[in-house]
Amino acid sequence: MFTLATWNINSVRLRETLVARLLTDEAPDILCLQETKSPVEKIPLEAFRALGYTHFVARGQKGYNGVAILSKLPIEDAGDRDYAGLGHARHVAARLENGVTIHNFYVPAGGDIPDREQNLKFGQKLDFLTEMRDAFHADNPQKSIMVGDLNIAPREDDVWSHKQLLKIVSHTPIEVEHLGAAQDAGKWVDITRQDIPSGLLYSWWSYRAKDWDAADKGRRLDHIWATPDIASAGHNSRILRPVRGWQQPSDHVPVLASFDL
DNA sequence: ATGGTGGGTAACCCA
Numbered sequence: 001m002f003t004l005a006t007w008n009i010n011s012v013r014l015r016e017t018l019v020a021r022l023l024t025d026e027a028p029d030i031l032c033l034q035e036t037k038s039p040v041e042k043i044p045l046e047a048f049r050a051l052g053y054t055h056f057v058a059r060g061q062k063g064y065n066g067v068a069i070l071s072k073l074p075i076e077d078a079g080d081r082d083y084a085g086l087g088h089a090r091h092v093a094a095r096l097e098n099g100v101t102i103h104n105f106y107v108p109a110g111g112d113i114p115d116r117e118q119n120l121k122f123g124q125k126l127d128f129l130t131e132m133r134d135a136f137h138a139d140n141p142q143k144s145i146m147v148g149d150l151n152i153a154p155r156e157d158d159v160w161s162h163k164q165l166l167k168i169v170s171h172t173p174i175e176v177e178h179l180g181a182a183q184d185a186g187k188w189v190d191i192t193r194q195d196i197p198s199g200l201l202y203s204w205w206s207y208r209a210k211d212w213d214a215a216d217k218g219r220r221l222d223h224i225w226a227t228p229d230i231a232s233a234g235h236n237s238r239i240l241r242p243v244r245g246w247q248q249p250s251d252h253v254p255v256l257a258s259f260d261l
Numbered sequence: 262a263t264g265g266t267g268g269g270t271a272a273c274c275c276a
Contacts, residue, residue, distance in 0.1 A: 010276080011268055035276080037269060063269045064276095109276055121275095151276095207266040207276085251267075251276080 001260050002029040002073060006147035006222055008252035012036040012068065016044045018246055022254055023051045029072050034106035034149040036066030043068060059089035067104045069094045081135060084127040098261055100230065101141070105148035114172045122169065129178035136186030144227045146188060149252060151221050152179045157200050158220035170219055188225035191257045195237035203239050204252045212244060222255045233260040
């Protein structure tokens with residue numbers, strides 16, 4: 001059995017102590033981070049190494065984006081892809097000794113206007129998702145887990161108000177459709193929703209709310225998926241809402257699952 | 262309808 005967590009950390013250097021706290025409190029075997037906002041060589045690994053996370057793969061760039069996988073279990077680098085040719089560090093993969101591959105994604109947020117004619121970033125987000133679809137279709141992934149900040153809340157109960165968010169980037173029908181096509185192409189099973197099939201679930205709350213907890217205008221942007229051959233091994237899904245209340249928090253909280261493999 | 266708060270970097274980019 002191993003446990004896996006995914007967390008958009010919004011700067012791993014600024015929030016090194018929060019990462020260490022999660023690793024201490026929850027001790028997942030594997031932690032996938034997004035928005036590390038750091039070149040790989042400047043990620044503060046010593047504190048994580050001291051907590052038993054001696055294995056590490058990452059991709060990074062200066063100031064933006066960045067993905068990393070910290071692991072207590074041995075992992076090997078399984079490569080990356082530059083989806084949509086953006087030149088961004090938004091994907092990295094790792095392979096465990098049991099043959100399970102873990103993909104860590106940071107899908108583009110897509111800007112404010114949900115129209116690719118008016119907003120290049122929205123088009124790039126859709127193109128990124130289309131290339132994910134094509135890659136999953138070509139690769140036919142097996143024994144694989146994919147996690148990350150997908151920047152889309154696909155279901156009505158993944159947002160505080162389906163109606164009010166239909167034209168808001170992250171919950172528009174075209175984004176949901178593109179994400180669904182990528183999910184279908186890899187036959188990915190949403191492990192969080194396998195475990196928690198109904199009810200409101202959020203993993204992100206805006207920094208801009210006066211009182212994020214009271215307003216509770218959240219969205220489920222962070223996901224854990226698995227291929228059908230291992231999906232039934234996934235269980236014990238959790239979303240750590242209290243982490244949003246930690247001092248100087250990320251706007252995202254960790255999402256966890258366990259796998260009996 | 263608008264602006265609200267963060268992070269990075271060193272003018273404004275991005276979320």
